[in-house]
Amino acid sequence: MTANTQTLELPGMTSRIDGELLEVSMGPQHPSTHGVFRMNVALEGEIVRKLKPVFGYLHRNHEKIGENASYLGSMPYTDRLDYFCSMTNNWAYALTVEKLAGIEVPERAEYLRVILAELTRLQNHASLLGFLLSDMGAWGTPLMYAFREREKILDLFESLSGSRMMCDYMRFGGCRVDPGPDWMERAKKIVKAFPRFLDEFERLIVSNEILVARTQEIGKLSAELAIDAGITGPMLRASGVNYDIRKVDGYGFYPRFKFRVPLGDHGDCYDRMMMRVLEMRESIEILHQAFEQIPAGPVVNPKVKIRAFKPPAGEAYGRIEGPKGELGFYLISDGSANPYRYRVRPPSFINLTILEDMCLGHTVADVMVILGSVDIVMGEVDR
Amino acid sequence: MIGLGILNGMAVTLRNFIGSYFENDRLITVQYPEERDPLPENYRNFPFLVFDTDDAEAGLRCVACKICEKECPPQCILIVKSEDKKPDYLSKPQFYPRVFDIDISVCMSCQICVEVCPFEAIKMDKVFELSRRERFGGLLMHKDRLAKSNTYYHQIHPLEAAEVDSRLAEAAEAKKKKT
Numbered sequence: 001m002t003a004n005t006q007t008l009e010l011p012g013m014t015s016r017i018d019g020e021l022l023e024v025s026m027g028p029q030h031p032s033t034h035g036v037f038r039m040n041v042a043l044e045g046e047i048v049r050k051l052k053p054v055f056g057y058l059h060r061n062h063e064k065i066g067e068n069a070s071y072l073g074s075m076p077y078t079d080r081l082d083y084f085c086s087m088t089n090n091w092a093y094a095l096t097v098e099k100l101a102g103i104e105v106p107e108r109a110e111y112l113r114v115i116l117a118e119l120t121r122l123q124n125h126a127s128l129l130g131f132l133l134s135d136m137g138a139w140g141t142p143l144m145y146a147f148r149e150r151e152k153i154l155d156l157f158e159s160l161s162g163s164r165m166m167c168d169y170m171r172f173g174g175c176r177v178d179p180g181p182d183w184m185e186r187a188k189k190i191v192k193a194f195p196r197f198l199d200e201f202e203r204l205i206v207s208n209e210i211l212v213a214r215t216q217e218i219g220k221l222s223a224e225l226a227i228d229a230g231i232t233g234p235m236l237r238a239s240g241v242n243y244d245i246r247k248v249d250g251y252g253f254y255p256r257f258k259f260r261v262p263l264g265d266h267g268d269c270y271d272r273m274m275m276r277v278l279e280m281r282e283s284i285e286i287l288h289q290a291f292e293q294i295p296a297g298p299v300v301n302p303k304v305k306i307r308a309f310k311p312p313a314g315e316a317y318g319r320i321e322g323p324k325g326e327l328g329f330y331l332i333s334d335g336s337a338n339p340y341r342y343r344v345r346p347p348s349f350i351n352l353t354i355l356e357d358m359c360l361g362h363t364v365a366d367v368m369v370i371l372g373s374v375d376i377v378m379g380e381v382d383r
Numbered sequence: 384m385i386g387l388g389i390l391n392g393m394a395v396t397l398r399n400f401i402g403s404y405f406e407n408d409r410l411i412t413v414q415y416p417e418e419r420d421p422l423p424e425n426y427r428n429f430p431f432l433v434f435d436t437d438d439a440e441a442g443l444r445c446v447a448c449k450i451c452e453k454e455c456p457p458q459c460i461l462i463v464k465s466e467d468k469k470p471d472y473l474s475k476p477q478f479y480p481r482v483f484d485i486d487i488s489v490c491m492s493c494q495i496c497v498e499v500c501p502f503e504a505i506k507m508d509k510v511f512e513l514s515r516r517e518r519f520g521g522l523l524m525h526k527d528r529l530a531k532s533n534t535y536y537h538q539i540h541p542l543e544a545a546e547v548d549s550r551l552a553e554a555a556e557a558k559k560k561k562t
Contacts, residue, residue: 069456070454070456072454072495073454073455073456073495074456075493075495076456076491076493076495077456141396144411145399145411147411148409148410148411155423158423158425158426159423159424159425159426160425161425162423162425162426162427162494162507163426163427163492166491166492166493168493168494176498177425193408200395200398200399203391203392203394203395204391204392204395204396205392206388207387207388207391208388208389208391208392209385209386209388209389210389211388212388306498306499307450307454307499
């Protein structure tokens with residue numbers, strides 16, 4: 001089966017006199033498909049009757065490369081999965097290897113990881129909101145405001161890890177460098193100023209009549225279908241299912257923080273969008289607590305060897321609540337320097353499987369909004 | 384009332400527009416290349432080789448142990464070991480790399496070579512305006528282009544370089560005591 005030659009079977013489902021549907025190929029070079037993603041859409045007038053996602057344009061054999069690289073050598077590749085949230089990708093991978101090899105993580109490093117993961121969530125959700133509005137035709141302005149705030153957080157990442165997006169910061173048993181007190185002060189200042197942006201952004205969008213008309217009752221996803229399809233993350237919670245791995249698994253030091261899990265009611269695009277705004281507010285709460293509690297000490301476990309790292313034979317599945325959903329890594333070790341099997345459970349890919357069910361019966365213009373509200377990154381979908 | 388939400392949004396836009404003249408926080412862009420944000424101390428781009436003293440050949444810290452070549456995830460380093468030996472900074476005779484190539488069009492700036500190097504010989508550079516007209520040769524860096532002095536290292540990473548220097552001095556001290 002070659003993905004590019006797939007066509008749609010069009011049964012008699014049209015009300016047109018000549019009984020024909022118009023088949024349109026949206027993407028892969030489309031500004032609103034968030035990368036190289038194609039949808040084969042069958043239209044009746046403007047209404048979507050059938051939709052088939054086609055992906056694989058960005059496939060680069062991530063899992064096979066991971067099996068041929070050393071354990072540490074896969075770490076920089078995880079940055080390139082979901083290139084918006086390299087810190088959480090690093091954490092998920094480091095968590096899995098730590099589980100596999102039974103490595104302890106120092107307290108300061110755990111707090112640092114929480115701080116960085118929540119900062120990542122802030123910047124991911126901020127840029128998602130910008131993209132979503134840009135998909136709806138609000139070109140430029142909201143996206144620029146969102147990117148302005150995101151850039152401040154990326155500057156923090158840059159001064160800590162050396163790179164804005166490809167951080168490669170976590171190591172097995174901790175983090176690579178210790179952020180000095182200056183960095184902490186800067187981070188505190190940025191987090192303190194963040195609610196102002198959120199308030200402004202909410203005023204900009206929440207009551208806007210056009211936005212309400214374009215998102216409410218669009219792309220509804222029922223809780224049952226979401227659970228059946230394995231949807232995770234903000235999308236699942238927007239459908240009203242209380243499932244947050246930070247609460248369920250309590251990995252890292254999350255049980256030490258007080259935060260609420262926002263839940264949606266309708267499961268439409270508007271709920272999914274507001275879910276991100278509310279999650280950002282909770283992230284700010286977590287960050288304030290983490291800045292208060294973080295102790296001094298080492299940031300990396302000195303017992304972990306950096307050269308010739310070989311975990312014992314066995315298998316491990318580690319997962320975290322990434323900004324897009326459950327990000328999991330599955331590793332099988334046979335005791336050698338590279339994993340026997342290396343598997344990624346990407347949230348965007350599995351959240352995308354539900355796209356057709358959400359889009360049927362809506363117009364072409366709504367497909368873009370629904371796709372935007374799923375929050376995908378093609379680097380992670382195709383791997 | 385219909386339309387109030389849009390007016391509210393417009394007010395936010397106006398406030399941001401006017402505010403951008405008074406507050407740096409509201410500015411979105413920097414007018415590169417006329418204006419440049421300073422690079423942070425930890426910024427990393429592509430690796431280079433450090434040499435002590437003034438002689439790029441004699442002072443090169445690299446001893447061609449090939450650990451970085453082995454650990455590099457995209458395999459962008461090529462090292463050919465020398466047959467003869469030259470004295471290193473502890474005046475102990477060591478091998479040196481006859482060929483040391485890094486293809487920085489393949490390099491993904493992950494810093495793993497820096498972390499695994501036991502001799503503090505390879506470090507990250509901060510130069511990022513590297514576009515070339517040639518397709519293949521221009522970004523394949525040979526030993527002569529990779530070698531940069533310790534003084535240069537001090538210029539780009541002052542804190543880190545000072546730490547490395549003190550560590551090397553300690554090692555030299557410890558070795559003196561032993562003999």
